[in-house]
Amino acid sequence: MDRTSILKVITLMVTAFGIGIDFTGALMLVPAIENSFDADITSTQWVLNIYALFFAMTMVAGGRLGDMYGHRKMMIIGLSIFLFASVLCFVSPGLDYLIGARALQGIGAGCVWPCTLAFGATKVSKPEHRALVMGLILAGVTTGNVFGPMISGAVVNFGDWRMFFLANVIFACISMVTAIILMEKETQHKKGEHIDFAGMGILSFAVLLLLYGLDVGADWGWTSVPLLLLFFVSAILFFLFPRVEKRVKEPLLLPQLMQNREFLITLGLNMFNVSAVFVGLLYFPQYMQKVLGWSVFQSALGLAPLTVLLAVGSIISGTLYNDFGPKRLLVWGYICVTAGAASIVVMPAGLGYLQILPGMTLMGLGATLTVGPSGTAAVCAVKPERAGLVGGLSFMTHLVYGAISVACATAVMYVTSLASLRNQLSADGISMSDADQRALNGGTLTTDSATAVLAKLNSAEAEKVKSAIASAFDTGMNMAFVFATLSVAVGILLAAKLDEKKLHKVEG
Structure with a gap:
């Protein structure tokens, strides 16, 4: 070059x-x-x-x-x-x-x-x-x-x-x-182009709803009506995307x-x-x-x-x-x-x-x-x-x-x-509410929520919980x-x- x-x-x-x-x-x-x-x-x-x-x-x-x-x-x-x-x-x-x-x-x-x-x-x-x-x-x-x-x-x-x-x-x-x-300025460009905002919007919302559903599924319940409706709307948008693409002048x-x-x-x-x-x-x-x-x-x-x-x-x-x-x-x-x-x-x-x-x-x-x-x-x-x-x-x-x-x-x-953490806590004889288990699962032990949960335990129990969390992760x-x-x-x-x-x- x-x-x-x-x-x-x-x-x-x-x-x-x-x-x-x-x-x-x-x-x-x-x-x-x-x-x-x-x-x-x-x-x-x-x-x-x-x-x-x-x-x-x-x-x-x-x-x-x-x-x-x-x-x-x-x-x-x-x-x-x-x-x-x-x-x-x-x-x-x-x-x-x-x-x-x-x-x-x-x-x-x-x-x-x-x-x-x-x-x-x-x-x-x-x-x-x-x-x-x-x-x-x-x-x-x-x-x-x-x-x-x-x-x-x-x-x-x-x-x-x-x-x-x-x-x-x-x-x-x-x-x-x-x-x-x-970088020099370009003098020749493609003319007569159109941007498919409709296609991009439909596809973006379809993916966004899918991602959001996967995010909140554990909290809402995977068979809950609101979550199923969320996935249904996402599926409808995915279904509509190729049909919209057939109608626009310059599709994605x-x-x-x-x-x-x-x-x-x-x-x-x-x-x-x-x-x-x-x-x-x-x-x-x-x-x-x-x-x-x-x-x-x-x-x-x-x-x-x-x-x-x-x-x-x-x-x-x-x-x-x-x-x-x-x-x-x-x-x-x-x-x-x-x-x-x-x-x-x-x-x-x-x-x-x-x-x-x-x-x-x-x-x-x-x-x-x-x-x-x-x-x-x-x-x-x-x-x-x-x-x-x-x-x-x-x-x-x-x-x-x-x-x-x-x-x-x-x-x-x-x-x-979460299932692994629940099983290990049960095996160790440690009783903990579902809310406390969720506070420990998926985050770090130094968040405010996790610190509050660990403060309820004695030192021996806390060590067992820390080991269970690492194993669960x-x-x-x-x-x-x-x-x-x-x-x-x-x-x-x-x-x-x-x-x-x-x-x-x-x-x-």
Whole structure:
């Protein structure tokens, strides 16, 4: 690549780095947020889920607006929104306020990310460099994934998790300056485009109601009438979505793309590769803090086998894409992720960090062979003027399914861990109300609610309860990975069915 192209790639990597820091860094803050707002995991999971959902649903619009008005312009607008939302996160007085600010962050990131991918896919010097550039951009975001937990760990050690969001402000400013200076303004844009707000709205509400139902199911009762009505409305919206898409002028799912079997398979491959990784990013740090007793910073270092492999592997997968093609990379990648998720389930309890280390390593290796190639295959399969749209569409499916996976896994985890805690307390002869058991389950022992419950016990009983909680969390996490294993295994079948030759004839 020439010097100009290299500078452009550096700019895109800096932007991706800032987005990567926010995603994993915020996950590491979950126990600290639970303590600060006296919440449990079913509530704090929204710090991840609401961001992923709004990120996902904004990406298609952000990509299409970039195609219409310029990817550089939309990147700068998105970074401005992201910066403002980061300030709101910093001053959040409560969990609901924080969740709302995270939703706004997702909107900003959703404008930035597809335009970053599209700029990298269309503005490099030679077409044969495209896969390498995409790999470098993904390396930027995954390198941010590595440093994000370390930054959040450091700020928690200083005593205030809110300081993490100041790092977001700093990197958003850096990204804006480099984009303004190093990226030239585009003069030619796609004209006559329309944005499918109706489709995005229906799909967003369908997913949001599904996630909310999975969140409150344990409290409302899984067979309660209000919950069943919630799921029913969500199902109706999912049912209406394809019918609305047939009536709009420019649907989210373009007919010429959706009629191609290989392209649909590729979208599926963008979905299923995130199940185990998203669940791992949420639960591995909590396992290290709640079961092993590690600090946030120690947990960040413990997560490195997953995050470092994601960062390094993004570059490697970009160089391997042209040599081996997406199919072989995806098949072996999905096998590795499935084996890693399954290892969490079968590894015996009591091994400490070694219980999750093999799984983290296999999942990190497998994710490097699936995330980049699946996204690159989708973007490279269309005309350049559709790159922003398809980049947004592929990562939309990626993040929406990731949010759904986390919600499903958390529902399974919470119910399983609560049942385990109840059984162990009964075996230890400790009587405790259902309300007190719920206060202890799924959160940290230092929340106000948990502290009040433990204060009712003598020292011997308190130690037994702490041991039961750690064991219950481990049991619940294992069941969450049963769901993740089954979900990721679907990707092996899809990858085996992929026909690369037909895939690259889309819109040909």
